[in-house]
Structures are given as C-alpha cells and as structure tokens.
Amino acid sequence: xxxxxxxxxxxxxxxxxxxxxxxxxxxxxxxxxxxxxxxxxxxxxxxxxxxxxxxxxxxxxxxxxxxxxxxxxxxxxxxxxxxxxxxxxxxxxxxxxxxxxxxxxxxxxxxxxxxxxxxxxxxxxxxxxxxxxxxxxxxxxxxxxxxxxxxxxxxxxxxxxxxxxxxxxxxxxxxxxxxxxxxxxxxxxxxxxxxxxxxxxxxxxxxxxxxxxxxxxxxxxxxxxxxxxxxxxxxxxxxxxxxxxxxxxxxxxxxxxxxxxxxxxxxxxxxxxxxxxxxxxxxxxxxxxxxxxxxxxxxxxxxxxxxxxxxxxxxxxxxxxxxxxxxxxxxxxxxxxxxxxxxxxxxxxxxxxxxxxxxxxxxxxxxxxxxxxxxxxxxxxxxx
Numbered sequence: 001x002x003x004x005x006x007x008x009x010x011x012x013x014x015x016x017x018x019x020x021x022x023x024x025x026x027x028x029x030x031x032x033x034x035x036x037x038x039x040x041x042x043x044x045x046x047x048x049x050x051x052x053x054x055x056x057x058x059x060x061x062x063x064x065x066x067x068x069x070x071x072x073x074x075x076x077x078x079x080x081x082x083x084x085x086x087x088x089x090x091x092x093x094x095x096x097x098x099x100x101x102x103x104x105x106x107x108x109x110x111x112x113x114x115x116x117x118x119x120x121x122x123x124x125x126x127x128x129x130x131x132x133x134x135x136x137x138x139x140x141x142x143x144x145x146x147x148x149x150x151x152x153x154x155x156x157x158x159x160x161x162x163x164x165x166x167x168x169x170x171x172x173x174x175x176x177x178x179x180x181x182x183x184x185x186x187x188x189x190x191x192x193x194x195x196x197x198x199x200x201x202x203x204x205x206x207x208x209x210x211x212x213x214x215x216x217x218x219x220x221x222x223x224x225x226x227x228x229x230x231x232x233x234x235x236x237x238x239x240x241x242x243x244x245x246x247x248x249x250x251x252x253x254x255x256x257x258x259x260x261x262x263x264x265x266x267x268x269x270x271x272x273x274x275x276x277x278x279x280x281x282x283x284x285x286x287x288x289x290x291x292x293x294x295x296x297x298x299x300x301x302x303x304x305x306x307x308x309x310x311x312x313x314x315x316x317x318x319x320x321x322x323x324x325x326x327x328x329x330x331x332x333x334x335x336x337x338x339x340x341x342x343x344x345x346x347x348x349x350x351x352x353x354x355x356x357x358x359x360x361x362x363x364x365x366x367x368x369x370x371x372x373x374x375x376x377x378x379x380x381x382x383x384x
Contacts, residue, residue: 001028001073004145008133013092017071029069030145031061031093031122038063039291041075041139042084048076048091048129055091057127060106063285067120068105070095073145074129075138088138091129102127113277147239149286151209154242157250157282158202164257164275165195171270172260188260195253202246209238237299240292247282248289254279297347304344 002021005014020026037043046059057076064072072093079087094102107121133141169192172183182188212235219227254276258265266273283289325331 001030001145003148004073005132007144008090008141013130013132017092020070026070027066027068029064029066029072030142030149031064031067031072031074032142033063034060035062039288041088044075044077044088046074046076046124047080048078048089050078053130055089055129055131057091057093057124057129059124061122061124063109064120064122065117065285067108067118067122068095072103072122073132073142074124075142076129078135078138082136085139087136088142089135090132090138090141092132093124093127093129097128111281113279113281146287147235148213150239150243150292151206151213153282153286154202154209154246155206157247157279158199158206160275160278160282161195161202161246161250161253162199164254164272164279165192165199167270167272167275168192168195168257168260182260191256191260195256198249198253202249205238205242205245209235209242212238237296240287240295243287244283244289244292244296250279250282251276300344301347304348 002018005017005021009017017026021028032041032044034044034046037045046057046061048055048057055076055078057074059076061067061074072095074091074093075088076091077087078089081087096102104123104125105120106123109119109121111119169183172188172192173181175182177185183192212231216228216231216235219231254272258272258276261270261272264270268274287295321334325334
C-alpha cells in the first residue's frame with residue numbers, strides 16, 4: 001500500500017501516511033467488492049458526496065481482507081449521475097475520525113481457509129474519507145494496486161504449492177509399500193515430477209512479471225517514455241497470466257499432494273489438507289480466473305488488430321517451421337504457438353460471424369476487410 005500512496009498521494013498525504021505504513025504502525029485494507037458488485041465493479045453503489053475537502057461515504061463493502069484496518073482504501077461512486085466504471089474515486093477512510101468510530105465491521109466471514117486473515121463486511125454510515133488520486137478516475141487508480149495484488153496472489157499460490165510438494169515428496173520417501181518407498185513407484189514418481197515441472201514454470205512466470213514491474217518503475221523514474229510503454233505492456237500482459245496460471249495450478253498441485261498421502265491426506269494430523277484448503281481461494285479473490293482470461297483475451301485481440309499482417313503471416317509460419325525443425329523443444333514451442341494462433345483465429349471468425357449475422361462462407365472479402373478495419377479502430381481507441 002505504501003507504493004500506492006507514494007504514486008497517487010499528495011505531498012501532505014505522503015508525509016502523514018507513509019511513515020505510519022513504513023513503521024507498521026498502521027494496518028491497511030482495500031475495499032472494492034460489494035454485495036451486488038464483485039467482478040462487475042460497474043454496479044458499485046457505495047457513494048461519496050463531497051463536503052469541503054472531504055467526502056461523506058455511505059454504503060456496504062463485502063469480502064474485505066483485514067477490514068478492521070486503521071485506514072481503508074475504498075472505491076466509491078463520487079458522481080451520482082455516472083454509470084459503469086465512470087465517476088468512481090478512491091477514498092482513504094480511517095477507522096477512527098475525530099476520536100469516534102468512522103466505519104463498522106458488521107460481519108466476519110466463517111471460511112474454510114485463511115483462518116488467520118479476517119474477511120469482513122464493512123458498513124459506512126456518513127463516514128468521512130479523503131480523496132486519493134484524481135476524482136472520477138478511481139478505477140484507473142485502483143488498477144495499479146490490483147495489478148500488484150494479483151502478482152502477489154500468484155507468488156503466494158506458488159509458495160503454497162511448493163510447500164505441498166515438499167510435504168508430499170518427504171512423505172513419499174519414508175512411506176513404504178511393497179518393500180520400497182512409494183517415491184520409487186513409477187506413478188507416484190511421475191506425479192512428483194509433474195508437480196516439480198509446474199512449480200518451475202510458476203516461479204519463472206512470477207519472477208519474469210516481477211522483473212517487468214521493477215523495470216517499469218525504473219523507467220517511470222527516469223521518464224523514459226519508450227521504456228515505460230514497453231514494460232507497461234509486458235507487465236500488463238504477464239500479470240493476469242501469472243494470476244491465472246499459478247493460482248489454478250496451485251489447486252491442482254495441492255490436491256495431488258493430498259492424494260499422495262492417501263487416507264492421511266484428509267487428516268488434520270498432516271499439513272497437506274490445510275494447504276489444499278488454502279489453495280482454493282486463490283483462483284477467486286483479487287480477480288477470478290475467468291476475469292484474468294478476459295483480460296488476456298482483450299489485450300491479445302488488441303495486438304492482433306494492431307499488427308494484423310504479422311499475425312496472418314505467423315499463422316502459416318509457425319505451422320510450417322514446426323514441421324521441419326529438428327529441435328524437439330523448439331518444435332513443442334512452435335506447436336504451442338500454432339495452437340494459440342488458431343485459437344485467436346477462431347475467436348476472430350466468431351466475432352465476424354456475430355457481427356454480420358451470417359455464415360463466414362457467405363461474406364465477401366471486402367466486407368471482412370471493412371469489419372477488420374472497424375474492429376481494429378474500435379479496439380485501439382477503446383478506453384481501458
């Protein structure tokens with residue numbers, strides 16, 4: 001949260017808040033989700049009415065991690081006439097204002113996981129808050145924090161999966177069946193090997209995304225516009241991929257680790273059942289796996305629209321090169337690239353069909369070109 005305040009806060013806010021955060025004197029929370037607004041933040045109802053230099057906030061937030069924090073970064077609707085993602089602002093709402101409670105924790109969820117992390121429902125009743133970042137651009141401001149949080153979720157999921165793998169591997173070495181440790185049985189060895197490979201991929205993705213985040217920060221400090229554009233694009237692309245892949249794989253790995261324990265896997269005597277329970281939340285919070293998929297798809301189609309000739313060339317190029325290369329690793333990567341290209345092609349054809357309400361065979365080439373031109377323009381000018 002400190003980097004969030006450092007980027008978007010006023011000098012007065014930085015001087016007042018950052019020392020408290022850096023010394024761990026204040027705890028923080030982020031409040032986006034509402035009873036009727038989860039992934040669809042455009043339905044957000046919590047309101048903030050400006051009064052002098054402050055805002056008076058009314059509404060309810062749900063599933064807020066650490067909701068009893070000293071300050072809560074809250075997304076509210078400050079323009080009552082706005083709809084969707086327009087007219088939203090980020091407010092800093094303190095737990096206590098002028099010596100009195102400024103918000104209420106009305107419920108703490110009873111969960112199967114994250115027992116050490118309170119997940120709260122918050123009620124704001126004429127609560128006082130102050131603006132962070134530009135008024136009306138709250139979604140843009142919050143995206144910075146959400147991207148950091150999503151990368152953190154990928155790292156946490158990787159850590160949990162690693163712990164489950166290590167527990168399973170240790171158990172497989174000492175558990176003996178048919179006169180030998182079960183790690184020596186081929187099917188068990190294959191499971192552990194597959195888990196190890198997935199973990200290496202997960203760590204690689206997280207490290208690459210974190211590296212991009214650092215390079216983006218460095219480019220922004222140096223005011224290198226070309227580098228900012230480059231690393232922002234790559235960071236934006238990798239973040240949802242990391243969140244999706246690592247969080248989904250964590251569930252699979254912890255489940256397989258539990259399987260290797262046999263009946264003991266579901267007994268609380270061993271830690272693997274807890275690791276499995278912990279893993280199931282990661283594909284859900286800080287953006288569901290389905291939302292991450294849509295983000296990747298949106299950015300991919302933008303790239304295709306912007307570089308259509310290159311994409312069309314790669315459709316044939318990757319397939320042809322995969323057929324002649326003798327390097328098995330390169331061949332595997334080229335086949336994967338070809339599968340991706342074909343998936344994008346099918347999506348584009350589906351969009352074209354929906355656009356014209358006709359079978360693709362009946363469309364004239366000029367119509368397709370007209371649509372692709374319009375499609376590209378819409379994507380490139382669309383607000384993000």
